[in-house]
Amino acid sequence: MTLSDLFESIAQNPLPLFLFFIALPLIAWTLGGLATGSRAVESWGMVFAVLVYAACIPGIFAVTLNVYLFLFERQSIWHANLLLQVVPVISMVITLLLIRKKIPFDLIPGFGKLSGFMTLIAALIGIMWFLDRLRLIAFTYVPFSALLIGFVLMLVLIRFAWSKLF
Structure with a gap:
């Protein structure tokens, strides 16, 4: 099953x-x-952590997919699949805002790793876009x-420089 097949399957039965979102x-x-x-807001950290990951994994995937489709595939905004490209991002943002009102993200286990992963993806997409725009062709015998x-x-x-920068 390809990613396209999965998206078509979801389009057939989106409910x-x-x-979920x-x-x-x-x-x-x-x-x-x-x-x-x-009184023990910290004890809710694990419960909220499950919710954060359930919202962020599809949300990050949707953001990455959107950036890829719009920058590299040059997909028109008019052809965007709302359920797969917009709804996960909106659900992630609303869920994170609601959780942030109740518990600081520092108390959620692994949230720092998740934000580091997002910055790493953003940096890689930026580098890939820059290399794509260079139209550089190289023939090499490097293994x-x-x-x-x-x-x-x-x-x-990139990860080291980003952590030192921020």
């Missing part, structure tokens, strides 16, 4: 996915109401393993 902010709002009277090692080193360098 479960739509209900509607349920995430509703659950965050409900849990926020339950956690209001609680693939050396290119792969160089790519990994570039990722480590």
Whole structure:
């Protein structure tokens, strides 16, 4: 099954996915109401962590997909699939806003890694877009393993520089 096949399958039956993205902010709002009277807000960290990851993984994927489709594939905005490209991002933003009102993101396990992952994806897409615009063609006898090692080193360098910058 390809990604295109998966998207077509979802387009045939969109209700479960739509209900999932509607349920995430509703659950965050409900849990926020339950956690209001609680003195141990830190204990809610794991519960909210599951909700954050359930919202952020599809949301980050949708943002990455949108950037790829609009920058590299040159897809028109008029051909965007709202359920797969817009609704996950909106659901992620609303869910994160509702959770942030109840608990600081520092208390959510692994949230720093998630934000670091988002910045790494953004940096890589920026580099790939820049290289795409250069229209640089190179013929080389460098082994693939050396290119792969160089790519990994570039990722480590970007991550290190980004952490020092911010």
